[in-house]
Amino acid sequence: xxDPLTATCPVPGxxxxxxxLGHGSGGQLSAGLIAGVIGPALGAASPGGPLQDAAVLDIGxxxxxxxxxxxxxxxxxxxxxxxxxxAVHGTINDVAMMGAWPAALSLAxxxxxxxxLDELRRITESVGRAALAAGVPVVxxxxxxVGRGAADxxxxxxxxxxxxxxxxxxxxxxxxxxxxxxxxxxxxxxxxTILSVREGLGFEAEIAxxxxxxxxxxxxxxxxxxxxxxxxxxxTRGGLASSLNELAVTSGIGVEIDEPALPVPETVAxxxxxxxxxxxxxxxxxxxxxFVALEAVDSVLAAMHEFPEGEHAVRIGxxxxxxxxxxxxxxxMGSHRVVDMLIGEQLPRxx
Amino acid sequence: xxDPLTATCPVPGxxxxxxxLGHGSGGQLSAGLIAGVIGPALGAASPGGPLQDAAVLDIGxxxxxxxxxxxxxxxxxxxxxxxxxxAVHGTINDVAMMGAWPAALSLAxxxxxxxxLDELRRITESVGRAALAAGVPVVxxxxxxVGRGAADxxxxxxxxxxxxxxxxxxxxxxxxxxxxxxxxxxxxxxxxTILSVREGLGFEAEIAxxxxxxxxxxxxxxxxxxxxxxxxxxxTRGGLASSLNELAVTSGIGVEIDEPALPVPETVAxxxxxxxxxxxxxxxxxxxxxFVALEAVDSVLAAMHEFPEGEHAVRIGxxxxxxxxxxxxxxxMGSHRVVDMLIGEQLPRxx
Numbered sequence: 027x028x029d030p031l032t033a034t035c036p037v038p039g040x041x042x043x044x045x046x047l048g049h050g051s052g053g054q055l056s057a058g059l060i061a062g063v064i065g066p067a068l069g070a071a072s073p074g075g076p077l078q079d080a081a082v083l084d085i086g087x088x089x090x091x092x093x094x095x096x097x098x099x100x101x102x103x104x105x106x107x108x109x110x111x112x113a114v115h116g117t118i119n120d121v122a123m124m125g126a127w128p129a130a131l132s133l134a135x136x137x138x139x140x141x142x143l144d145e146l147r148r149i150t151e152s153v154g155r156a157a158l159a160a161g162v163p164v165v166x167x168x169x170x171x172v173g174r175g176a177a178d179x180x181x182x183x184x185x186x187x188x189x190x191x192x193x194x195x196x197x198x199x200x201x202x203x204x205x206x207x208x209x210x211x212x213x214x215x216x217x218x219t220i221l222s223v224r225e226g227l228g229f230e231a232e233i234a235x236x237x238x239x240x241x242x243x244x245x246x247x248x249x250x251x252x253x254x255x256x257x258x259x260x261x262t263r264g265g266l267a268s269s270l271n272e273l274a275v276t277s278g279i280g281v282e283i284d285e286p287a288l289p290v291p292e293t294v295a296x297x298x299x300x301x302x303x304x305x306x307x308x309x310x311x312x313x314x315x316x317f318v319a320l321e322a323v324d325s326v327l328a329a330m331h332e333f334p335e336g337e338h339a340v341r342i343g344x345x346x347x348x349x350x351x352x353x354x355x356x357x358x359m360g361s362h363r364v365v366d367m368l369i370g371e372q373l374p375r376x377x
Numbered sequence: 378x379x380d381p382l383t384a385t386c387p388v389p390g391x392x393x394x395x396x397x398l399g400h401g402s403g404g405q406l407s408a409g410l411i412a413g414v415i416g417p418a419l420g421a422a423s424p425g426g427p428l429q430d431a432a433v434l435d436i437g438x439x440x441x442x443x444x445x446x447x448x449x450x451x452x453x454x455x456x457x458x459x460x461x462x463x464a465v466h467g468t469i470n471d472v473a474m475m476g477a478w479p480a481a482l483s484l485a486x487x488x489x490x491x492x493x494l495d496e497l498r499r500i501t502e503s504v505g506r507a508a509l510a511a512g513v514p515v516v517x518x519x520x521x522x523v524g525r526g527a528a529d530x531x532x533x534x535x536x537x538x539x540x541x542x543x544x545x546x547x548x549x550x551x552x553x554x555x556x557x558x559x560x561x562x563x564x565x566x567x568x569x570t571i572l573s574v575r576e577g578l579g580f581e582a583e584i585a586x587x588x589x590x591x592x593x594x595x596x597x598x599x600x601x602x603x604x605x606x607x608x609x610x611x612x613t614r615g616g617l618a619s620s621l622n623e624l625a626v627t628s629g630i631g632v633e634i635d636e637p638a639l640p641v642p643e644t645v646a647x648x649x650x651x652x653x654x655x656x657x658x659x660x661x662x663x664x665x666x667x668f669v670a671l672e673a674v675d676s677v678l679a680a681m682h683e684f685p686e687g688e689h690a691v692r693i694g695x696x697x698x699x700x701x702x703x704x705x706x707x708x709x710m711g712s713h714r715v716v717d718m719l720i721g722e723q724l725p726r727x728x
Contacts, residue, residue: 045492050522059520063494067501068484068515071508077484077518085480086439086540094483094536096521129436132445133419133428136487136532141396143414150418157422164419167428169410170447171401172726176529181487181521185445185536189437375523 046371052263052309053368057272080120082190089190091126093117097182100375102149104223106215106234109182110152112311112377115237116262117186118160122241123258123314125248126188131157134168134183141179149180160239162186191245193252201257201277201317205345208316208327210243210336211236213266214294217308217373222297233293236312243333247316250329254322260314263377264368267306269315270353271367277317281353283343283365306355307368309376317345397722403614403660404719408623431471433541440541442477444468448533451726453500455574457566457585460533461503463662463728466588467613468537469511473592474609474665476599477539482508485519485534492530500531511590513537542596544603552608552628552668554698559667559678561594561687562587564617565645568659568724573648584644587663594684598667601680605673611665614728615719618657620666621704622718628668632704634694634716657706658719660727668696 048055060077074081080093095116102109114131121128133153137146157164215236222229240260247255257277261269274281290298290305298305312335318326323341330336353365399406411428425432431444446467453460465482472479484504488497508515566587573580591611598606608628612620625632641649641656649656663686669677674692681687704716 043494045488045490045494045497045522047490047522047524050488050520056520060518063498064501064518064520067498068505069502069509071505072515074514074516077515079517079519081481081483081516083481083516083538085441085538088437088439090436090538092481092483092517092536092538094485094517094534095519096485096487096534098487098521098523098527130432130434130443132432132443132536134445134447134534134536136447136449137396137401139396139398143394143396146396147414147418150415151420154419154422158420163425164423164428165425165432165434166430166443166445167411167415168430168446169401169407169415170449170532170726171396171398172449172529172532173398175526176449176726177532178523178527181523181528181532183445183447183485183534183536185443185483185485185534187434187436187441187443187538375521375527 047374048370050374051368051371053268055370080124082124091121091124091188091190093120094183094185095120097377098375099220099377101223102179104235105219105230107237108149108152110149111156112237113182113184114153114156114160115239115311116377117184118162118239118241119260121186121188122244123260125194125258126190127245128162128186128188128241130165130187131162132166132185133164136170136172136177136181138177138179139171139174146180160241191248194248201273201279201345203279203345203347204320205256205317206320206323206341207281207283207343207345208318208339209289209313209342210330210339211313212289212291212338213310213313214290214298214305214308216311217376218294218297220376221373227297229293229297236310238312238335240312240314240335243330243336246329246333247326250325251318251322254319255316255326256319257317258314261310263309265307265309266315267304267353267365268367270365273317274353275351278350280346280349281343282346283355285355285357287340287342289338289340303372306365307372309373311377398725399722401725402719402722404619406721431475433475442472442475442539442541444471445534445536446471448728449726450571450728452574453530455586456570456581458588459500459503461500462507463588464533464535465504465507465511466590466662467728468535469513469590469592470611472537472539473595474611476545476609477541478596479513479537479539479592481516481538482513483517483536484515487521487523487528487532489528489530490522490525497531511592542599545599552624552630552696554630554696555671556607556668556696557671557674557692558632558634558694558696559669559690560640560664560693561681561690562664563640563642563689564661564664565641565649565656565659567662568727569645569648571727572724578648580644580648587661589663589686591663591665591686594681594687597680597684598677601676602669602673605670606667606677607670608668609665612661614660616658616660617666618704618716619718621716625704626702629701631697631700632694633697634704634706636706636708638691638693640689640691654723657716658723660724662728
């Protein structure tokens with residue numbers, strides 16, 4: 027197996043000196059680009075090592091979290107959301123996964139000349155509604171315009187800062203053998219929705235993106251079990267499989283999940299079967315996976331169930347000492363299969 | 378004159394329901410887009426009113442500054458710099474202009490499929506060198522890839538956070554009648570360099586972008602005269618004319634500058650004359666304009682001269698009570714002319 031944290035880029039077996047769509051997938055190629063090109067090029071300017079989705083900063087005695095995301099999703103409007111809402115939720119969730127409460131967002135557009143002002147207005151209104159509903163203000167912005175054909179419509183960057191919640195340990199990102207793996211809601215909805223709209227598959231009437239902010243849910247979990255919640259992660263690009271593999275590598279543990287326990291909506295299962303996709307690799311935008319100490323599992327699950335965004339939360343497996351860095355799934359048939367990280371690109375421009 | 382802070386978009390006289398290149402110019406159309414479309418669409422989600430280049434935030438009792446910028450400059454490499462260095466300097470300078478010391482940067486790429494990995498490496502190395510030289514770490518990042526033709530190479534977003542320098546008043550953005558207007562260095566170098574390379578004008582051997590970080594200079598100025606420095610601004614897109622006009626409107630003062638005092642390098646003057654450009658509208662990336670109380674002028678100018686980035690600092694004019702919102706220039710001929718904000722687009726993709 028390729029260790030995404032040490033792999034050089036191009037990843038062995040992929041002969042390229044050019045950026046591939048897969049480098050943006052959130053899977054192994056993405057990890058290789060960050061670890062093999064971007065990290066070494068930044069060198070000492072990035073003292074925390076290869077860039078992560080979010081960073082913890084000590085500024086003036088405060089423990090702050092900073093995260094940045096660009097959004098290039100196509101189509102820009104889809105059942106359940108749009109690029110503006112997605113940008114707000116995605117950045118809020120990256121702050122929340124670090125155990126922090128989001129305090130402010132920035133908003134930067136790169137716009138193609140000729141883009142309809144009305145669509146820009148609708149996207150911005152959606153940013154505004156999502157930010158207001160989440161209670162996180164948009165405080166600063168930037169607008170660049172490039173000529174026709176130099177960008178595809180509009181790209182949105184949101185950067186967020188937040189403050190660590192009290193009592194949360196800054197190294198709360200270490201899963202331990204014996205931890206239960208909890209999932210806050212069904213998987214695959216966002217990716218299948220985007221794909222269905224884009225390809226006109228006809229599922230779009232029955233399905234919608236799960237995009238939603240998770241910071242209130244996270245705050246509650248950390249109130250209930252500040253020391254028992256060891257890891258929080260939102261399985262976006264690359265899906266649940268990529269998140270679990272990353273966590274298995276960074277925490278040096280094995281992960282075992284139960285296929286029968288996985289909440290895969292029927293429409294997601296049908297769409298994935300038809301298209302030959304693995305729901306474990308499909309992007310989510312409104313659920314989180316938590317590694318939780320056994321003694322805290324009941325209280326954390328109960329707390330999740332208090333929230334609409336966690337009402338379908340379930341336990342899907344556990345962290346083990348065996349096979350560190352590897353994720354195994356006990357299948358419906360009773361056998362085990364290795365769950366790999368997404369390698370190339372399954373669904374470009376999913377977020 | 379159109380008030381950029383209240384103008385609706387489309388600006389009167391410009392009939393369009395589409396985004397124009399000029400909406401990214403940093404001039405009147407940009408101001409109209411922000412005040413007329415983006416601000417109203419964000420509504421209550423942006424409690425500080427129309428988005429500014431940078432915001433002051435009170436988080437956990439600290440006075441922080443946040444700013445975001447996307448960079449789309451073409452060509453990506455030019456005499457004196459490249460898109461990566463420009464991104465670091467531009468964001469550091471926006472933090473510094475708020476009287477803050479930059480603490481951390483985020484880095485987000487939108488990359489076109491097929492982009493050479495080697496060029497991505499060179500750009501990222503430049504980001505790393507610039508960040509290291511400035512003493513500001515890059516702490517988090519994001520990478521998205523879009524298909525061929527969906528972006529022009531690579532777009533870079535940098536977002537910065539910083540902490541207000543001690544003793545600096547949060548409302549230090551009010552120029553007062555009687556203030557002297559100081560400029561830290563020559564104008565027009567960045568814009569003319571980009572244009573010269575892009576159009577093959579032949580000036581590029583004699584000229585280079587002025588891109589440089591100004592946070593150390595700003596720190597010194599605010600040490601020397603914490604209460605005497607009323608406004609700091611880096612005249613980037615839209616040039617010195619646009620910055621002065623914006624400040625005249627927001628502070629409700631008139632501005633008068635002296636043409637003979639303006640530091641316009643000979644190459645900039647020749648290039649602008651040849652191309653019919655006004656050097657006052659050309660973008661800068663390494664100088665600042667300061668409105669300074671009369672009694673602090675000598676000490677602030679002397680402090681500027683201590684730094685390479687301020688060694689050519691000069692006094693170019695003053696703030697007056699007359700003609701609020703308007704900028705006048707006393708010309709070489711002894712007459713007065715109105716200095717307008719840039720209206721449309723002079724040089725697209727300048728930063």
